Amino acid sequence: MNFFERIDWDWSFAAEIMPVLARAVIINVQATLLGFVIAVTVGLGFALWRRHPNRWVSYPAVFVIEFIRSTPLLVQLYFLFFVLPLWGVRLPALATGTIALGLHFSTYASEVYRSGLDNVPRGQWEAATALNLTTRNTYLRIIIPQAIPITVPALGNYLVAMFKESALLSAISVVEILQRGKIIGSQTFRYLEPITIAGIVFLVLTIVSALLVQAVERTLPQQGVPLK
Amino acid sequence: MTLWITWWAGVLALIMAFVGGVAKLSHNALARWSAIIYIELFRGTSAIVQLFWLFFVLPFFGINLSAVLAGILALGLNVGAYGAEVVRGAILAVPKGQYEAATALNFTAKQRLWRVLIPQAVVNMIPPFGNLAIELLKATSLVSLVTVTDLTYRAQILDRNSFGVQTSSIYFLTLILYFVFAVIITLLIRGVETRLSTGRDRGRA
Numbered sequence: 001m002n003f004f005e006r007i008d009w010d011w012s013f014a015a016e017i018m019p020v021l022a023r024a025v026i027i028n029v030q031a032t033l034l035g036f037v038i039a040v041t042v043g044l045g046f047a048l049w050r051r052h053p054n055r056w057v058s059y060p061a062v063f064v065i066e067f068i069r070s071t072p073l074l075v076q077l078y079f080l081f082f083v084l085p086l087w088g089v090r091l092p093a094l095a096t097g098t099i100a101l102g103l104h105f106s107t108y109a110s111e112v113y114r115s116g117l118d119n120v121p122r123g124q125w126e127a128a129t130a131l132n133l134t135t136r137n138t139y140l141r142i143i144i145p146q147a148i149p150i151t152v153p154a155l156g157n158y159l160v161a162m163f164k165e166s167a168l169l170s171a172i173s174v175v176e177i178l179q180r181g182k183i184i185g186s187q188t189f190r191y192l193e194p195i196t197i198a199g200i201v202f203l204v205l206t207i208v209s210a211l212l213v214q215a216v217e218r219t220l221p222q223q224g225v226p227l228k
Numbered sequence: 229m230t231l232w233i234t235w236w237a238g239v240l241a242l243i244m245a246f247v248g249g250v251a252k253l254s255h256n257a258l259a260r261w262s263a264i265i266y267i268e269l270f271r272g273t274s275a276i277v278q279l280f281w282l283f284f285v286l287p288f289f290g291i292n293l294s295a296v297l298a299g300i301l302a303l304g305l306n307v308g309a310y311g312a313e314v315v316r317g318a319i320l321a322v323p324k325g326q327y328e329a330a331t332a333l334n335f336t337a338k339q340r341l342w343r344v345l346i347p348q349a350v351v352n353m354i355p356p357f358g359n360l361a362i363e364l365l366k367a368t369s370l371v372s373l374v375t376v377t378d379l380t381y382r383a384q385i386l387d388r389n390s391f392g393v394q395t396s397s398i399y400f401l402t403l404i405l406y407f408v409f410a411v412i413i414t415l416l417i418r419g420v421e422t423r424l425s426t427g428r429d430r431g432r433a
Contacts, residue, residue: 008288070362070410071403072369075380079399082387086396164274171373178277182284191284199281203272 014193017184021197024180025205028166031098031176035166036159038102043109047117048139050110069107073168076100081172097169105162112154116147149220156213160206167202177201230379231409233296233368237303238361244308245357249315250341263312270309275367278302283374299371307364314356318349351424358417362410369406379405 049061068076077100084091091099120143128138170179181194244266251263270278279302286293293301322345330340372381383402387395 067403067407070366070414071406072366072380074369074372075383075399075402075406078380078384079396079403083396083399164272164277167274167276168370170276178280182280185284190288192288195277195281195285199273199277202274202277203269206272207268 021177024177027176031166032163035098035101039105039109042106046110047113065107073104077172093172093174097174108158112151116151120146153217160209230368234365237300240304241307241311245311245315248312252316267309267312270306275306276370295374295376303367307360314353318352319345322348354421361413
């Protein structure tokens with residue numbers, strides 16, 4: 001207690017702003033979950049694009065993935081936020097932010113899928129060829145179903161990472177928890193409580209979701225689908 | 229400014245990575261637990277939250293950091309926490325026989341760590357450190373939010389000054405610049421990796 005007294009922490013103020021911040025974190029959760037749906041679907045698309053047998057098709061994929069992956073999400077957010085309207089696409093800030101978040105992490109997801117797809121034994125491909133399956137059917141019915149379970153833990157970790165990064169949406173005027181904390185701070189001239197609480201909320205939710213991912217990981221079949 | 233912050237935050241991150249990684253392996257419970265708390269604290273929240281905390285909250289404790297210093301500290305500590313896990317993993321990946329041999333030769337714990345384990349572990353740390361360096365480069369864009377005129381902030385100023393006529397080209401060029409820096413980092417890291425691993429191959433009997 002002594003420690004908090006010395007640094008002038010106001011418990012009643014903290015209790016007062018708590019519900020406001022709790023409402024704001026729902027925005028983070030929304031952006032994260034929707035963004036994750038984008039990331040896992042677009043990511044799979046990227047991964048398959050990159051595996052295309054024709055080099056002229058697959059090399060651009062490598063470039064696009066590396067480009068999105070090694071440039072800052074913040075600048076990508078600005079880019080979409082300021083440039084999309086010029087192209088006649090008018091979206092609310094939250095939608096733009098969710099798309100940017102999803103697109104950014106889709107490149108990370110595509111790397112995860114790539115290792116998952118590469119890990120499917122070659123014999124599965126040969127068997128599918130022997131059975132006269134089309135490439136499309138081989139992917140949809142043989143390769144992808146076996147590759148997915150291996151990717152779940154890594155994708156889960158990116159879900160947690162996306163939740164943390166959703167704080168960046170504050171930069172394009174989305175009133176999520178960090179932005180709400182900043183607004184409270186500028187109105188009351190007390191930044192200590194709102195920003196600290198926002199940090200603690202992130203910390204707690206991140207740790208909880210990381211534990212959830214671990215729990216899911218344990219329930220997964222260790223060897224993929226028993227097909228061999 | 230972007231490169232300057234990347235460099236100094238990188239130096240800080242490297243120091244914190246070794247301190248944190250070694251401390252987490254320590255037999256001393258105090259050192260181990262401080263390392264665990266440090267790592268979890270900085271990995272559990274994003275760099276932007278840490279940066280805002282240092283920049284907006286610390287003044288209430290009477291500590292006024294300049295925006296640049298807050299940026300270097302927040303990013304360095306953040307990336308350092310991830311680096312600490314890399315260091316720990318790499319040290320644990322050194323074959324157990326090396327540890328036993330060093331003990332058998334009566335090395336002190338300190339000698340065993342710095343002369344036997346870490347020199348071998350460093351080679352394995354390089355590729356993940358390269359990824360972290362790129363993450364760090366990307367994260368420096370956050371300092372624009374606390375008024376540091378880095379590449380990102382400069383782009384915003386340019387955009388405002390040109391009354392939004394050049395918006396798409398300005399931001400696209402910014403992305404390209406970051407990409408070029410990232411490619412340079414990748415090449416540098418690859419060079420370091422080749423140099424270090426050739427030395428290792430020569431040493432192998």
